[in-house]
Amino acid sequence: MASIYYLIIVKNSPESILSDINAISKIPAVANILEIVCQSTGMGFSAVARVTEDRWIACATFDQINFGLVPGGELVLETTICNEIREHQKAVVIDNVAEDEKYAHHHTPLMYGFQSYISVPITLRNGKFFGTLCAIDPNPHKVDTPQTIGMFTMFADLIAFHFDALDQVSISEQRLQEELEISQLREQFIAILGHDLRNPLNAISNSAQLLSRLNQEERVQRLGDVIKNSSFRMNGLIENMLDFASGRLGGGITITKTPDEDLGKVLTQVIEELKMIYPERSIKTTFCLDYPVSADGKRIAQLFSNLLGNALSYSDRESEVEVTAFSNKDEFNLCVANPGKQIPTATMERLFQPFSRGEVEPNKQGLGLGLYIASEIANAHGGKLDVSSTPEKTCFTLSIPINN
Structure with a gap:
């Protein structure tokens, strides 16, 4: 096969692309899917590619022909047929490049030296184009059949499903972590607030009782009763507030x-x-x-x-x-x-x-x-x-x- 125009760019990729590559690597079925499509079609290389407006990056590969592209490897976007698939979002299937009127003189097979090719779009649940499930081989293979196209389409849908599921799990985990942090902060705040309120409240209550004993004047007694009443109600509020925090955040x-x-x-x-x-x-x-x-x-x-x-x-x-x-x-x-x-x-x-x-x-x-x-x-x-x-x-x- 011809030389491959790619370079490993994982360290220089945007965080979102690195996250996508990592997500695909967490889907156990992907490795099996890539092996199955090669065994079923006789093709030597298959991959899941992340395709954006300006990048083509391999997320996972299965290579029996020493094509040399590994996860994280990048092809120049304009040199790929996947770039065209990104625009029209339709499958491209070629049994034999040399006999294909449209692709016999196309720059991509000429550059990469393949004769058979199949690539189907991977579309996420939200309608966003993720990339492609593709396979190539330097020799011709019969891949333009309903069975093969149906298999690739099913596998592409399965990859999208797993990717969406992982994304939802990640979002849920992030939200759960945020809720736990908020809960911990709320619990700490309420506990500290309750502790700090009790000391001055006890001082107020004790002072009211002492005031009532020292001065028997009716007006002073009424004021003392008001202070004691308010202190009692405030203490009840603090107790309820702390118990609510304990009950809701501490398991009852x-x-x-x-x-x-x-x-x-x-x-x-x-x-x-x-x-x-x-x-x-x-x-x-x-x-x-x-x-x-x-x-x-x-x-x-x-x-x-x-x-x-x-x-x-x-x-x-x-x-x-x-x-x-x-x-x-x-x-x-x-x-x-x-x-x-x-x-x-x-x-x-x-x-x-x-x-x-x-x-x-x-x-x-x-x-x-x-x-x-x-x-x-x-x-x-x-x-x-x-x-x-x-x-x-x-x-x-x-x-x-x-x-x-």
């Missing part, structure tokens, strides 16, 4: 169970804390905890604080909030009920979703995470949190297995 809310948790004591402590915030409110309690419960007391307290805080916040000051709790041989049950407006059906359907809120008064703004966190704590205990609402009363009920 974690709990540490105690086999015989004193839930009566846990619930009473929460009620006493909230009575300090809402001293004018009436809270009726009915506890009947006859069976020991395996639970995380701190998490149950957090759940109860969210429910009771909502009940006190969303009901009239003159109304009474009812808290009932019991345990039997099967389950622990906690119910927090308050009179007030009925929760709309549309709101009920998304009440336990994060950042979901119903009708909110201007002085009762929040993140909308409290009920979501409460439901996640219930789920972590193997239980559930339900809600029922009528024009007379709204009730949130927690039920968890006694030994879960």
Whole structure:
């Protein structure tokens, strides 16, 4: 065969072309395809070529005739028939150059010394022309048949399919990596924010309590109550925010169970804390905890604080909030009920979703995470949190297995 006009240019190729060559090399079927087309046609050289407006580059080759072109090798674009295929995007098939009226004096076979030739376009799913699947040989071969052209077309489509699949995988991996980095940054931000907020918040709360003890003046007491109330709400927001980050980014809310948790004591402590915030409110309690419960007391307290805080916040000051709790041989049950407006059906359907809120008064703004966190704590205990609402009363009920 005649001399080959090419040079190895992998290091000087644009990143996109290097990526294409690398992608083709990752398709295991390509090597088999190139070998099969040569065995089926009797031709000695086959290749997958990346063809652009100004480059012809071999992505993969099968060479039994010492043509000398290897992956990354480049032919001068204008010396190839693939350049013409790029323009009209139709297959070119030649059994015998010497007997072909169109190609007998064509510069390409004269330059490269082949007599038989077949090349079909490789078109990607988005309609973009990628390049060609081609084969050549210095001797004539019968390749202009429906069977051979059909085989090449099928293989070209298969290569395009695999290339598109690899491209989609690459895009998905890139997006996943970006999402992971964003998630990590978000988690770090929330954790640092929560930690940095707690210190000044604790100082504010402690100062408010000290102020109330030192000065019994009514005005000072009212201001102290406002500060304590705001501090309590802010602490709840921080807890919910951190738990949301942990639940969404860290695989769920974690709990540490105690086999015989004193839930009566846990619930009473929460009620006493909230009575300090809402001293004018009436809270009726009915506890009947006859069976020991395996639970995380701190998490149950957090759940109860969210429910009771909502009940006190969303009901009239003159109304009474009812808290009932019991345990039997099967389950622990906690119910927090308050009179007030009925929760709309549309709101009920998304009440336990994060950042979901119903009708909110201007002085009762929040993140909308409290009920979501409460439901996640219930789920972590193997239980559930339900809600029922009528024009007379709204009730949130927690039920968890006694030994879960």
